[in-house]
Amino acid sequence: MNTSLSLSDIARRLDVEASDVWQVHDDALEMKRRGEEVILLSIGDPDFRTPEPIIDNAVSHMRVGRTHYSPALGELDLRRAVADLETRTSPHPCSPDEVAILPGATSAIHVVMSCLLNPGNEIIIVDPMYVGYPAIMRAVDADVVRVRSRSDNGFEPVLEDLQAAVTANTKVVFMNTPGNPTGTIIGRKRLGAMARYCYDHNIWLVCDEVYSMFTFEKPHISIRAASQHLDNIVMIDGLSKSHAMSGWRMGWIVAPPTLIRHVGNFSAMSLFGSPQFIQDAAAFALNNDEYYVREMCAEYKKRRDFVCEQFSNMPGIRYHRPAAGMFVMLDVTEINPDDTAFARDLLTRQKMSVVPGSGFGESTRGHVRFSLTQPLEVLREGCERLGRYVRENYRV
Ligand SMILES: Cc1ncc(COP(=O)(O)O)c(C=O)c1O
Structure with a gap:
């Protein structure tokens, strides 16, 4: 070149x-x-x-013409299906206004970080972390502060270590439960205490929960279920793992409506919506997946x-x-x-x-x-x- x-x-x-x-x-x-x-x-x-009925559903929606633009925040039926799931799994009722649909959790994390971080802002992330995160943090030019976890502690982050890493420049704490690569589920008390700490210190707490449906003995505890206040809480999930739909590119953000508005602006500018028939099949998947x-x-x-x-x-x-x-x-x-x-x-x-x-x-x-x-x-x-x-x- x-x-x-x-x-x-x-x-x-x-x-x-x-x-x-x-x-x-x-x-x-x-x-x-x-x-x-x-x-x-x-x-x-x-x-x-991918389960056959989900494929059939997508194909039949393609056949009836669901192949056009969709709203930047996603189709209402799918946003409602996600909100219903959140309402079922936490004590906080969730409305579609708190939901944005993105093509995959990766895109969702990028959009959220773009809306929350300026270059040079600090983000605290638990180590070990999913290999996809560092590139997103480089893209938004954030300063990543890694807080290590230990195998003899089951790789659960220690609350005091996270809190000790916070500075005046910390804008986001980012967690992943259940975690990749360790499969560790962060317990309700720890999640709740961290959410409370972040709330008291004006810090966003973002939680990637893409393995939420594959827990073996104990149930998954979502960040929304563990938090008393939701004003600073962002949850990210998707269908890549839970429904074997990685190639469909389907993920979402659950966050306060004020942040969802900015997510919509970002999404409209960069993605201009996700395919309609994929969203239709995703809504079907969430409503018929058990x-x-x-x-x-x-x-x-x-x-x-x-x-x-x-x-x-x-x-x-x-x-x-x-x-x-x-x-x-x-x-x-x-x-x-x-x-x-x-x-x-x-x-x-x-x-x-x-x-x-x-x-x-x-x-x-x-x-x-x-x-x-x-x-x-x-x-x-x-x-x-x-x-x-x-x-x-x-x-x-
Ligand atoms: C923890 C974690 N988050 C996000 C992703 C990416 O998910 P998606 O396919 O929805 O972009 C992965 C994929 O391996 C992952 O392990």
Whole structure:
């Protein structure tokens, strides 16, 4: 490209090298393309098909002409379906005025952060964090303050640590429950206390809850359910995980109507609405989903129980049993404290890919993320390969 033509600061901030951490996944995909028998356990996309009735619903809406522009904040029927879900799962009644529809949680987080943060403002985020967050924070040019969690505390953030990180420049605290990669559910008391603290200090509390429907023993507690006041509370969720609809791009924001108005302005300027037939099918999904969601959740639980049982027989491996979500974190420090080297070597020798934990932050350095998004027989083979690798490489 002609080097005298200039680019914006945001374009430059986003133009960073893909980290080493994802190289393992990319290499595994390349090996698979070459025909090698690679097991991909580095994926965060559900392996289930989108339930057939949801597909049928979208197609029938396409056929009757629901293929045009829609309001920037989303179709009223879908906003109502989300509001009804929120009303059912928290003591606060929710109205469609508090809901905005966006194409995926990623877009929802970006829009929210764009409406809340100026360059140089501080945002506090619990570490480890989902790998999609840093690019969004770079885009809005926020200063990210990571607050570490600890495996011996089940990766739940410690309230005092979060509070100690707050400064006069803190505008947002950002949480993710149930968490990716750890599957940790933040308890009601902790969420409620943090919400209260943020309310008292004029700080927004934003919570990403995209794994809310995949909890195994304890129910999910939403930030809205745990908070007494909602004036500073923003909740983000979507259908990518819960309904195996990642490619449909469907997410939403639940927030005070005053903020939703600004979200609408941002969305009108940048997205100009989501496809009508996708919103129709999403509303149908939310109103008719119980059976499918329960079935997928039960399958993830079966997979989690199976692999944890296998891990408990592997010397040198410690596992964190997730309370929710689609991943299990394995502590591999006794075999190789360099998690990226561990993952690379595992791919070379056993042809299976996992994600190095350092990609999510310092709190999971020395870990790798083992994905549950493969059928049980693939997971069984993955556990066998991992077991072989561990036996060959663990020295007591
Ligand atoms: C915690 C978390 N938030 C958001 C996303 C992205 O969700 P969406 O597909 O709705 O953009 C993911 C995807 O892996 C995730 O793990």
